Amino acid sequence: MFYNCLYVCLHIILLIVFLSLLLEMTRADSVTQSSHPIVLKQRESTIIQCAYETALANGLFWYIQDPNQAPQLILSEHSQEDIPKRFQHRLSASHNKTEKTFHLNITAAVLSDSATYFCALSPTL
Numbered sequence: 001m002f003y004n005c006l007y008v009c010l011h012i013i014l015l016i017v018f019l020s021l022l023l024e025m026t027r028a029d030s031v032t033q034s035s036h037p038i039v040l041k042q043r044e045s046t047i048i049q050c051a052y053e054t055a056l057a058n059g060l061f062w063y064i065q066d067p068n069q070a071p072q073l074i075l076s077e078h079s080q081e082d083i084p085k086r087f088q089h090r091l092s093a094s095h096n097k098t099e100k101t102f103h104l105n106i107t108a109a110v111l112s113d114s115a116t117y118f119c120a121l122s123p124t125l
């Protein structure tokens with residue numbers, strides 16, 4: 001069977017911390033994430049790592065940014081409703097509060113998954 005061997009390239013960028021309306025300043029946080037692009041073949045799966053250090057995270061999110069586009073929400077911790085059609089049934093992430101991680105699991109990669117991925121958190125006040 002023909003196997004399309006073109007590559008999907010995922011760039012991972014540092015976590016963004018949401019501005020909280022009740023805080024005058026954005027709280028900074030640090031994360032450990034892969035610094036090299038993840039390159040995979042079409043239909044392969046991968047885990048994009050996201051770890052945070054804030055004591056408490058109120059909500060965790062994954063965003064995608066296509067070239068020349070604004071970041072788009074693709075997955076949030078508390079809702080499956082935001083997942084865009086192109087990613088439906090292919091994304092999952094679970095918040096491990098002990099490890100403080102929110103790794104994104106992408107399955108059955110397609111070329112259009114090539115983009116920049118952001119892990120974001122909204123801090124608990």
Ligand SMILES: *[C@@H]1O[C@H](CO)[C@@H](O)[C@H](O)[C@H]1NC(C)=O
Pocket residue numbers: 096097098099
């Ligand atoms: C979270 O991570 C810890 C440490 O790796 C592990 O022991 C635990 O089973 C994980 N919890 C969940 C819900 O996966």
Ligand SMILES: *[C@@H]1O[C@H](CO)[C@@H](O)[C@H](O)[C@H]1NC(C)=O
Pocket residue numbers: 045047092105106107
């Ligand atoms: C990623 O998701 C797929 C599909 O739900 C699942 O089969 C696979 O075990 C997951 N991988 C990890 C490392 O959790």
